[in-house]
Amino acid sequence: MDLSAVELAALVRAGDVSPSDCVEAALARIDERNESLNAFVHVCAERALGDARDLEKRMTDGERTLPLAGVPLGVKDLEEVAGLPCTYGSVPLRDNVAERDSVQVERLRAAGAIVVGKTNTPEFGYTGFTRNRVFGTTRNPWNTERTPGGSSGGSAAALAGRMVPLVTASDGGGSTRIPACYTGAFGIKPSFGRIPLGPLDGGSAQWADTIHLGPITRSTADAAAFIDAACGYHSADANSLPHPGFSYLESIDDLPTGLRVGFSRDLGYARVQKDVMREVEGSVAELAALGFEIEELDLKLPDLGNDWGMMAGAEAFGVVAPLVEGHEEELGRAFWQGLQFASRLDPAGIARIQRQRAELNAALGALFEDYDLLVTPQLPTEAFAASGPPPSGVDGRDFDAPMHAVAFTYPFNMSGHPAASLRAGMTDAGLPAGLQVVAERHRDELVLQTARALELSRPAADWPAFPFS
Secondary structure (H helix, E strand, O other), rough: OOOHHHHHHHHHHHHHOHHHHHHHHHHHHHHOOOOOOOOOOEEEEHHHHHHHHHHHHHHHHHOOOOOOOOOOEEEEEOOOOOEOOOOOOHHOOOOOOOHHHHHHHHHHHHOOOEEEEEOOOOHHHHHOOOEEEOOOOOOOEEEEOOOOOOOOOOHHHHHHOOOOOOOEEOOOOOOOOHHHHHHHHEEEEEEEEEEEEOOOOOOOOOOOOOEEEEEEEEOOHHHHHHHHHHHOOOOOOOOOOOOOOOOOOOOOOOOOOOOEEEEEOOOOHHHHOHHHHHHHHHHHHHHHHHHOOEEOOOOOOOHHHHHHHHHHHHHHHHHEEEEEEHHHHOOHHHHHHHHHHHOOOHHHHHHHHHHHHHHHHHHHHHHHHHHHEEEOOOOOOOOOOOOOOOEEEEEHHHHHHHHHHHHHHHHHHHHHOOOEEEEEOOOOOOOOEEEEEEOOOOOOHHHHHHHHHHHHHOOOOOOOOOOOO
């Protein structure tokens, strides 16, 4: 499981290793390491081995071009896999079993990936660290006293802990990029609609239009291959985009020259830990050395953190309340209180938030008329305590608002732009710091190409060693 997904699939297609070999190796790693990290909450060993044997037969019969052939896959426990538990990290749904695959899982499996289990998530993906009453706390393989982030924390821990080479994630306010940043991985939130949501189930809704599906990976090539397999229109999602007409993986090294990059340290309102900023500055300097035209910006975006929280919480209340009726006492107290508070959002409040979103989009529209890319720190801090709470400030100074612990993530959920987190370096405590790369809507290839250039120039070859500290 030390190979990338792309490398592993190439070996399977060449006949050098079998899908069963891949699955057995992943299961052995999970058995060895999961007790330390609590990344996987359900492992379907016999089913995965059966799927591997089925894939071997398909390949014997001539189907040898599958792009993800034999790649073991972990699926976040907010996403459906037919026949497997889908608990949403919530006690009232601990016995829920999915009846079908999500579109994303269905497409990844069609490309040859083999689901080996479900990964942990905070209750209904509510927090930026991964803990719930069903399965407990997930830990960061760089330091098990710290969190891998959330809400895709189980996926990130499984990936960085080298249990599997590919995992699914989702990002409604940072839930792919936060754990990617805290575990030193690559995590991309593609353009809104790039990978279809759905089919809608009892634990999902879409009216807020902030949720993006995508991968957390150890390389940009793996992320490109994942998006290639999963993207394209599907009737289950009215917002899903047509296929772009080219391969992200095949174009990943086709970086245009003379790209103009705006660098914002704070978006106008954030505070950043000093050693995190030091590593971000190093990555920005490397971009300049690679030929990117860098300009530091005095950018002041509208801060929609509280608005995002109210809108997402109101939608979540509408989804969750009918599912847990009569079992509310089994929910996490802070989770349920937050949803109840957000349920007060009324039509006038929704209209106000949408006006604020329009102002944000106008500001970003003007920015991308002048620049091809925006780069920022990914998060203000390094990973915090595994059981929380999130940091309330940095370097002895309080944040101006609680949402500023993730100040750089939610703006791009509200706007729908593609954004990715990549490792910028390591803090003084030996924990990953992240750089965020953002492009105009539907220019996902620019994000991937830029990240690839940095990855080749400053390779993040080291990953946490087992046994974990």
